[in-house]
Amino acid sequence: MKRLRQINFLLVVITLLLVNCTRSKIVNETDYDQLYAVWYDNDYKDSLAQALKPAVQRALTLSNTVDNRVSIDSVLNELRWTRDSVSFHKLSRKAIKYAKSKSDEYMLANAYNDIGMYYHDLNVMDSTFYYYIKAENVYKQVGDSMKIGEMEFYQARLLFEKGLHMESEVKVSNALHILKDYPLNPIPFEANQLMALCLLERNDYKEAKKYMLEALTLMQKDFKQNKVLDKPRLVLALSMLYLNLSEVSYLLKNYSEAINYAKVGLTYTNSDTPDVMIGVIKSY
Template sequence: MRGSFIVIFVFVLISGFAQDIDSVFLNKKSEIFLLKNDDDKVNALIKAGDEFIDQDGIKAEYFYNEASLLIEDKNSSNQARILHQKGRIYRARGDYSSALDAFLESEMIYKNNNDVERIAAVMVDIGIQYRYLRKPEKAISIFNKTIEFAKRNNDSANMGRSHNMLGGVYRVLRKYDSSFYFYNKAQSIFRYSKDSIKLNEVQSNMAMLYGRQKRYDKALEIHLGTLEFFKKLQNVNNVVTGYSNISFEYRMLGDYNNALKYADSSLQLAKENGLKRDVTNAYRSKSRIYKDLKNYQEAFKNHTFYKRYSDSNLIVKKEKEIRDIELRNQLEKEKQELQIVSEKKEIRANLYATLSIVILCFSIITALLIRRNYKERSQRIEDSLEKETLKKEILTQKIKASETELKNLIADNSMRLEFITRLTQQIKEDKDSAEDRNVKNYANRLLLKLQQQIVTENKLSLLQDKITEVNKNFDQNISNKFPNLTKTEREICSLLRLNLSIKEIASIRNSSTDSVKAVRYRIRKKMEVPKSQELEKYIQTL
């Protein structure tokens, strides 16, 4: 009675999967059929195949085959993608020679197109294929190469896949410490990239490792959790594997009823989807469970089915076929390499001929250019001499204009001195006649200020000869040394060179002391005079 219930349960589950998948499949076909452009159809067909590959390999292969018929360039990235995915389908069916052939051909096209990310992806699948062909050393070598390749190209996804697969190889080899190490590395990578599907796959693999260490309760807990995750995604391949793993753990715990239930679930779903390798595993699991139950008749019956589906003899028979595929792939690579070398030689010969012509033309052009440049250089020298003469004349005129401006300033100063002297005399006379003490005090203060101004003006009136003497050629020298100085800044430099105060310079230029201070600051900055050095002393050294 319990056995009937299990069969009904599995049938209902499979029917639910099948109805949903069939409905989506028909809708996809209708949508793609309506597309007019072949390129759009190819892309849509490949996308549809990718969506079905984990649910129904037969339907996925239909879409890939339809896309392949529309592709004209059989060395395109799309063709390589189709071969890659079909290799995965062949592997799930247990057709390992066809799978390896598809993977190797896909890898060659990816490399020719320099499709870096997909090169790494197909390398992982080739490594998995050698693992299934029971060649662990070759699989380990390929996974390690893939990790190095993925590192160089910042490809975390395929780096994580390679670590996960290495964990599986070392688990089969019973090197459990190494297996845990690579599984943990894979988990870290997929947690960081937030890839929940790959993370659950790694956790399922780690659970199998716990089972090999006889930690069955822990393994069962993880398997039940990952099974629910993959059921929600309708990921058939991982659901089938999950049923098989749970059956094993229940068997090890002595719960044979549950062990049989999950083995039957795995078997029915694997048969429905043509997963030959999983069908084989399911029959072997059932045979062992019945043997533990001492039901030798059922054990023998399931063992017979296991032998019928088993790849153990098939792998030996196909060794030559696999070697032929590898040899054909190697010959194709060498043929391509020879073709590349031949093309390079032809290109090199053409390049040498072209270079010879170019060098001859270049020599003729160079001779003509040298002759023309000689004439142009002679003309430029003549033009330069004329420009220098013109510059000197302009500079002389500027100096004369500066001297005229300075003379005008001195003349203005003399007039101010005369006016201040007369004003002082007038204030003295008015003060003497005034009777109010406040007026007299104010007049005294005013006279004191005027006297100070007279001293300054007298001092400035003596500047003409001194400026002419001291600043001879100074303006020209300072212009050459500091070409970014303005005319006003050069004039202030001339006055600072005479060690005049800011107030005196302001009086000469009839401007405010703040204005002179601002100009003085700009001069210091342009001349790059440090704050620790007096600007006047620096200017006097020029």
């Protein structure tokens, strides 16, 4: 799923320059941009790079303190979406050096993950996978099962994109097994659907539908509570899921069910829903 996020550049810069005066460590939360494969056009990337210049220049001068590492991590987290390769690699090297010298494992893992995402955006898949593995290995060192599960999912998605569907299936199975112990993590919403896609590649439509229905159960459980996803993200995720369910029902030759799923999917569309998605749903 891809979406285009609008950012107020001035506020981004101000936030990054002043971030974390009191925070003492890297916040280790699910990265929603990574989860939903955010994509920006080149004009956006270049504008963001220009806006980030003051924050990047400041980050490159910071000493190796706890708060400064958080600031560097925050800047690198935004810089990964730009085409400023010189600044990105310079700051990522600094982040890795600082993290290693102070045994700051979460900063180190974040840096590796950011580099992996940077390469993913450039469609350099082997380098992406390499840095995702490095990030996961750091999480293994600190015993962070939730982050290990997340990295298994991102590797699974990458393998699927490379056409390695059986390998992807193994990875996504690992992710689902680990993350079942973390009911507030949103990745199982997408991981169940990725497993379904893997199964569709070998024409196991019935089993694929089971995983999509499991994703639907998880989303419906969260719909009134929004403890896992906020309402806008959840509504968009549901519209996409119903589209996928409609497709699977069609493959199973249950055409009336396919139409019904498509109709339900339309009830979750709004002004933020991509036109192409609405068009596909209406085609049923």
